[in-house]
């Protein structure tokens with residue numbers, strides 16, 4: 001009988017890891033081989049190509065910073081890039097370390113590149129596309145990670161994403177931003193934990209600690225654009241993923257198991273008003289500032305948002 005690498009939830013993922021004596025990324029790689037019929041080499045090549053999409057996007061925003069057509073975003077990347085470049089000069093005045101600030105840079109540059117119509121990797125979604133790149137961008141420098149290790153991080157993150165997609169949702173329209181940036185933060189926390197050689201259980205604790213902290217997060221994009229609050233939320237999500245991963249690496253465990261947290265996220269999403277589920281009819285989208293921008297852009301007539309129909 002062919003060995004199975006299929007899993008639907010966290011318990012099954014941990015069971016597969018134990019059964020095959022594998023890490024999460026190894027199980028996910030074999031899952032992908034089994035599901036897609038691709039070879040290990042083909043999967044590595046695809047992920048490596050996607051990794052380069054991430055890096056090209058970050059570089060593009062750093063090298064040519066420009067405002068998005070709405071004018072709402074585009075100024076944060078150069079500020080963060082300058083801080084990282086002149087780290088010794090700014091370090092004393094900041095609370096976070098260089099890895100965290102690089103993480104914010106990777107995340108926000110990805111979002112700002114998206115806002116100005118650059119190519120990004122929607123991992124797991126376009127709105128939450130910055131968190132995992134930010135985590136990778138910070139960790140690769142700190143731990144001097146090879147490209148192979150970065151691909152493994154993508155596989156670990158994907159394992160968590162598969163579970164959330166299967167048992168809840170990754171969509172802001174269905175579950176609010178907890179499902180988008182929250183899920184991406186959990187995926188990134190898992191990747192940051194496993195790449196440091198931690199066990200599958202500890203890795204899932206990292207994901208759990210991150211996701212718990214994001215529960216209830218509204219999706220309220222100004223003007224219906226994936227810019228405000230999305231992009232800076234990704235930057236802070238990258239730092240959250242580092243905090244959750246460090247907690248897990250120090251032995252701190254999530255009291256509530258991962259599968260129960262995902263289930264809680266789904267039920268919170270079901271309880272959320274459609275006004276805070278990507279329709280731009282609630283939250284930050286309807287603040288005076290949000291309405292002013294939407295009106296100026298001619299994007300949304302409040303109460304008749306095309307997304308809500």
Ligand code: SF4
Pocket residue numbers: 127128171172173176177178180181218219220221225226227229230278
């Ligand atoms: S606020 Fe909404 S659109 Fe923006 S990242 Fe979150 S889920 Fe996506």
